[in-house]
Amino acid sequence: MTDVSIIIPVYNGEKWIDECLRAVRDQNFSGHLEVSIFNDGSTDGTLNKLEEWKEVLKQKSFSVIIGGHSSSPRGVGYAKNRAVEQSNGAYLCFQDIDDVMSPDRVSRQYQAAKSEPKSIIGSRFHREPEGSTERFTHWANNLTSSQLYSQIYTSHGPTLIMPTWFCHRAVFNKVGGFNEGGKGVPEDLIFFLQHLELGGGLYRVDADLLMYRYHPGATTFSISEDSIWRIRMEYVQKQVIEKWETFTIWNAGKQGRKFYRSLTTANQKKVAAFCDVDPKKIKCGVYTYHESKMNIKPTVPIVHFQSAKPPFIICMKLGLTGGEFEKNLESLNLKEGVDFFHFN
Structure with a gap:
């Protein structure tokens, strides 16, 4: 052969x-x-x-x-x-x-x-x-x-x-x-x-x-x-999020919110908070998601990353903040693959 x-x-x-x-x-x-x-x-x-x-x-x-x-x-x-x-x-x-x-x-x-x-x-x-x-x-x-x-x-x-x-x-x-x-x-x-x-x-x-x-x-x-996003969302929910009771989305900006909106309704309910470092986003206090079909407006707290609880889904791209994001993440002494997964 x-x-x-x-x-x-x-x-x-x-x-x-x-x-x-x-x-x-x-x-x-x-x-x-x-x-x-x-x-x-x-x-x-x-x-x-x-x-x-x-x-x-x-x-x-x-x-x-x-x-x-x-x-x-x-x-x-x-x-x-x-x-x-x-x-x-x-x-x-x-x-x-x-x-x-x-x-x-x-x-x-x-x-x-x-x-x-x-x-x-x-x-x-x-x-x-x-x-x-x-x-x-x-x-x-x-x-x-x-x-x-x-x-x-x-x-x-x-x-x-x-x-x-x-x-x-x-x-x-x-x-x-x-x-x-x-x-x-x-x-x-x-x-x-x-x-x-x-x-x-x-x-x-x-x-x-x-x-x-x-x-x-x-x-x-x-x-x-869009095709790649849908496949990634399917697998991260099936293989990770469905095993968690609650979790935090790291990034209260565009990517974090898109991630939240792409979750199933059951998994949206598991989101304990968004976390960020931007004072303007944190000052807002909550993110309100308008689900027009059901006339439901779920609200999710926005907190500073130091106040957030793991596990995290991280919707931040690596290498784009001059190392600041990486330093913040490292300061929490978390284990990748257990306490957080990247989805950037």
Whole structure:
């Protein structure tokens, strides 16, 4: 059986193919590698370029499978699932056509996955052009092993970014594949949260194993913030808030209030208070939510963070206040993942 299948969905990726597959060819992995590519209705020269590379890779003893269709594109989730279905590897290494893996990516993640067979294995990465999404890159590359779990509800998405994923085939099969809703659906976030809900683990190889390209045509830009918000709200309520009797929302501003309005009615009743540092918001004393359909006006106290009681859902973005927010949070001596979760 093939040791590792490199799973590559592609749609109109002609200009990225050479760099991506050259890096695949140059892997220093000693086992048997397979490349499984699914062409999701490309209209450029993708297919011809893939056929050229098929011969190059076969000369390097790779097994190569190229599947696809010529109709309208059906989305990244669909293409990934088809690429997995046609593959044979015991382990799956997910690779986007516009990104470039380091020479030791497969070997490093393969060893980690053998030790963590029920986990999604990720890695550190760098962006190109250099300096793109600096705050996001710093966040993802510096999460602790416990924060890989406790910060899964943030707006950044999965704490292990999808282009670095590597796992045993059984991990993929247990979730049942990616959502095939098509354009605008965050299939990676849905898979990630389902994997965790089923008891799966997370592990990051602390080495930079991928160049993660930033460009306007990236699939991530087709996903609406509203879709991501709804999914995050569903899971944070199901996995965290439903287990709490009461809690505090940290941020009485726009994001905190949006979070409150997005809660179910039952979970809104659990909100003991909003907390903040802004004297104007605290002076208001309460936040009144007008529920016009039922003519109900729930009011929630607004207090200073030092007077608030944990647990907290924190609706503050990290790294935007010159460290003041982080100092305030640290002063309370709370345990992340128990006393508070980030939802920023």
